[in-house]
Amino acid sequence: MKNYRIGIFGLGTVATGVAKILKEQSHIYAEKFAVSFEIVQVVVHNLDKKRDPKTSGLTISDDPKTILDNPDIDIVIELVGGKTAAKTIIEKSLKAKKHVITANKDLIASQGRKLSRLASENHVGLFYEAAVAGGIPILRALSTSLASDDIEQINGIINGTSNFILSQMRQKQMSYHDALTLAQEKGFAEADPTNDVDGIDAAYKLQILADFAFGKQINQKDIQMGGIRTITQTDLQDVAELGYEIKLLANATIIANKLALSVEPTLVPKDHPLASVQNENNAVFVTGKYAGGLMFYGPGAGEFPTANSVVADLLSLVNSGDRPAVFNSHPDSEVSLAGPKDRIASRYIVLTVTNRPGAMHKLSAFFLMSNINFRNIRQYDPIGETTRVVIITYPASDAQLNPVKTTIKQARGVKIIHEFKLLIEPKGGQRD
Amino acid sequence: MKNYRIGIFGLGTVATGVAKILKEQSHIYAEKFAVSFEIVQVVVHNLDKKRDPKTSGLTISDDPKTILDNPDIDIVIELVGGKTAAKTIIEKSLKAKKHVITANKDLIASQGRKLSRLASENHVGLFYEAAVAGGIPILRALSTSLASDDIEQINGIINGTSNFILSQMRQKQMSYHDALTLAQEKGFAEADPTNDVDGIDAAYKLQILADFAFGKQINQKDIQMGGIRTITQTDLQDVAELGYEIKLLANATIIANKLALSVEPTLVPKDHPLASVQNENNAVFVTGKYAGGLMFYGPGAGEFPTANSVVADLLSLVNSGDRPAVFNSHPDSEVSLAGPKDRIASRYIVLTVTNRPGAMHKLSAFFLMSNINFRNIRQYDPIGETTRVVIITYPASDAQLNPVKTTIKQARGVKIIHEFKLLIEPKGGQRD
Structure with a gap:
């Protein structure tokens, strides 16, 4: 039985979920993989914040050094989010030869390839399944089961908020405004919904998906962007009559050997599997030259689904044997971006x-x-x-x-x- | 660069697809994983059969010993199907310390756990992603991304033929008989459709899924079975009015800590993702205590989708480092089967x-x-x-x-x- 010692940055919903799963499922790790996990230290920004009582057994401090300078910690789980502090945490952890698991889409979207190289140079792993589509194991599928395929296209419903709004408008003949208000009441949308309804959140995830599928670190400025604010009930009914649904899709398509990227309202034929993805659920449809059209569907957020992805990364890491584990198996590629003639x-x-x-x-x-x-x-x-x-x-x-x-x-x-x-x-x- | 030497039993559609992918994608294996694959020997039953011209470079014999007794062959791919000959091939290969990849659902359904133990004793891997749902990477997902979860339920459309028949009946108001005839004309159904329409094929796959999800080798006699032969246009319209679709589902459900297994026509609410799976496509909906409801959708058969799953196994095998690779991570479980009171x-x-x-x-x-x-x-x-x-x-x-x-x-x-x-x-x- 090998024991792994873990440090966690952050103790919000997902981190709390991770702590609960590690506790409840410890017999599974022992039986299946002959490993055990021990959360030796948690670092939070504000020690006075009220916590889930189930986390009461954890050792909590507000000093990052209690993790970063602790040579006994093998694995760091970064769940503070944002770009600046998280970047420092991840870089320092990797340089200290600690494996890192993160759910930080904003940071990985722009720095994924660079940070993965840093991990590789230090012979440790950097895993981030939870950064894209919460509980859906899409990144691992791209990196393993689809590793030998030539991916031709990815189309994803990867923002639950905007999909919830469009679904409610369609199901209940609501206006955009009323559906947004409902999403805010349910806690799916923030007071300022810009990141969700204008496609920015989906674009971060598309950057990561494109890196796994096509081997290229994408800049957000190279993604054609469109949002759902101006879509009306009339629009939804018009397209329904024509046999379509409007979905906010993140698209990465190889057209004539070039890569076209967009996040935009897209008409999906009503018998296509993406058309039936309702409410806050996510789905990623991947088309491979060999595998054909595969769809991965599930919850795009939530305490346990997202935490389960973090724990799956943990198991991948400790099961990857003696060589440094590589999460994104796609090497750097020279694929060029599509221009107006290619789109x-x-x-x-x-x-x-x-x-x-x-x-x-x-x-x-x-x-x-x-x-x-x-x-x-x-x-x-x-x-x-x-x-x-x-x-x-x-x-x-x-x-x-x-x-x-x-x-x-x-x-x-x-x-x-x-x-x-x-x-x-x-x-x-x-x-x- | 490490070179792996492969022997293939069988040269039907899937084997031909594997040979083509290995040839076309060899640069990918080198770039991503620093490995190369060489098919050194193919063994077929009938040397005189006409072959796809793309397989012309292969060394073909009708003597199993040219693979089994060749100490240079590291990996055996078994694609002859059936139970008797395939069992001998797999057992001999494992005992000769050769890794084995197979797409043989019939054999694995009843012998999977036993053969996996034999592989483990010989410190080699036994992989069979292609045995369930063709191109859909469902077994690897259960074994890795869902390894820490408690699976509560699996519901699968895992027989493309019966789903094609029901979809055509529904879409085109056809009779069962006419839809079956159409499926036979398209090559989806055999002259005797028993295995497909009575749920036997789906039951084999359910046995394998249940082993991955619940750690139990299931006997087919413990699966409640029902087929689609008696379903009429009136039935489909009745249930549609009530808000459902009839699908031939393979079900494995934990009810009150017992496992209930069935393959039977099941009413699926029309807004459930399984309801929209059309024609010959497959989908497996997995519900985990933590991950929630995930669906994996795609082609359940076909030359390239199935071959892609075989090649993905090949890559998993060579990437699993120095310890013997384990495909099914679920240990033996004591879960008991549901009785009439539990169902x-x-x-x-x-x-x-x-x-x-x-x-x-x-x-x-x-x-x-x-x-x-x-x-x-x-x-x-x-x-x-x-x-x-x-x-x-x-x-x-x-x-x-x-x-x-x-x-x-x-x-x-x-x-x-x-x-x-x-x-x-x-x-x-x-x-x-």
Whole structure:
């Protein structure tokens, strides 16, 4: 029986969950893997904060050195979040030859590859399954079961708050505002929901997913971003009639050997597995050249689901034998990022047009200019002086569409309300 | 760079897929894991069979000794299927200290635990991800990411043929017979579809899943079995009106600390993720005490998805360091099997009743005898002399229901057409 000594930074929900699981399941570690875990030290920012009574047996201090300078601690679990303090903790721990497990998506999103190198140089592991999609074991799947595959595409519902809002709007015919208020009441959304509803939180997770799938550290500025604030009940009903659901998707797609990244409202065919992911649940759909289309579904947050991912990392770490464990098995890749010509997709475009003869003739001329073909057009009865026009196009690139959008912006009597992409459905697993 | 030498038994679809992936992806193994793989020998039953031209570079013989007695071969991939010959191959390989990878569900279902012990005694690995749900990495997830969790329930759509038939019946209002014929035309179903439509194939896979999740080698006779042959268009429409879909589910559920196993048509609420799994796709929904409800979705068969699972096993094996790799991390468990009193679920019961006064009064007396409460009753307009009655009950055990069924069998003017369970929805991930 090998005993591992653990130091934990932070004692919020997830850390409390980790402490409970380690206590309740200790017989499992002994039976399955002949190991035991001991939390020897917890470091918190504020010693006076009220704690879950179940954590009462823990040794708590507010001095990071009680972990970092303790040579008996083998493994550090970083659960304070944020970028600055966490970065120092992780760097110092790795340099002190301690393994590190973290759930810190913000930091790993931009520093994952660099910190993994630091871990590797110090012959220790850096694991962070909990940083993406809470309880869903997607990173380990990409790093092990899909290690030999060529990933072609990842599409994820990886922000529970925005998915909850869109689900409630759809199920209960609520407005965006009412659904947001409900999410805030339930504790799913913060007072300022920006990070969730504008796609920033999902973008952090997409950066990490893209690193595992494509071997590239992504900058958030290279992700095309769109949020859900302007989506209305009318939009949801329009797309439902056309056979789609609107989901805030994080997308990483290889198109013509280039990598296109976005977080944006995306039309998903209603029979696609992502369309049925409801409320605060998350799901990541991965398409591999060999494995085909796989979906990993589950809770994207929560005390125990997230804590379970941290504990799974702990077990991976201690079971990885004598060589330094590598969490992200994808080597650095030279894949280049897609430009406007490469970003090809069918589009869902909603416009308002002044209600007069020739309006559609004028509108269609704008799209003809870029040789964009319509697959579906609906013009609705006018409300006041304007009429709503909904168009689905055949696949067209940003390079084709951008001048159309610019022209329409300058034109009178026509306005673009939305321009969303349709989910690209790759062929995966069909190769010969 | 470490080179591994491989011998493959069988050269059907999956073996051909493995050979292609190993060839196409060799740069990946070198870059990611500093390993290379070489297929030094293939053994087939019939040397004269026509082969995929892409396998032309392989050394093929019909003598098992060319692999088993070759001391240079480190890893054996068994893809001949069946129980007898495969068992000999696997046992001899393990005793010769060769790692073994197989996709053989029939054999592993009954011998998995025994063969794994043999592997362990010989300090080699025995891996078989491809044996359950083809391309879906469910066994590795149970063995790693969920290793610390207490699994409460597994519900799987793990037979693509029967799911294809039910999906086509539902989508296209086809009869069972027409949908089966379509499945046979598409190559999803065999001329004799018994193994698929009566749940036998799914039961093999459930045996393996249960071993990973609950640490118990299950006998197929301990699985309650039901098939889809008698399901009609009327049934699918009845349950749809009530808010359900009928799926052939493989179920392993802990009820009152006992394990209940079944493969049977099960009513799944239409907003449950399993309800939206269409056609030949598979999905396994796992509920853990800590992780909550996770679903793993993807192709349950096919050349490349299944071959990808074999190759993933290969990578796990060579990456497991210096200790013998263990695929199924669950130790032997003492969990006992559920009896009739433990098998508690809500029931969907379809009956025909002779159309006369007092019929419902008599019918309801039978259920009152066992104190079974109705949640939902529908009696339809009579056809000829009989009328169709559809009942959904509150949770009741087999022990309660069995005497009712016996009594009805002996009674005049009433007949049970179907008795299916409703999916049990556990609380998973909600603990404190």
